[in-house]
Amino acid sequence: MAKINLRPLDDRVVVHPLEAEEMTAGGIVLPDAAREKPQRGKVVAVGGGKLLDSGKRGELSIAVGDEVIYGKYGGSEVEVNGEEYKILRESDILAKVTS
Helix, strand or coil: CCCCCCCCCCCEEEEEECCCCCECCCCCECCHHHCCCCCEEEEEEECCCCECCCCCECCCCCCCCCEEEECCCCCEEEEECCEEEEEEEHHHEEEEECC
């Protein structure tokens, strides 16, 4: 994955989705049309934080390199240099995957 030239605004996060499962737990190979949308991805860029009433920016709890789980239909899908990305608000991210 090459470095992208995207800088999300406010509390938005750019995520590179991980590949969807190609096989079920029982060993059945799924065609592209039957695969579920991925809900996991790696954060590749974060915004500066939401502008608060005080005029300061709120800190994001997500950082570049984090692996996250997000809502199935959340955010907007974009294509940059032939790669698919999702742009999500921090509130669309459900969890951060920890080791």
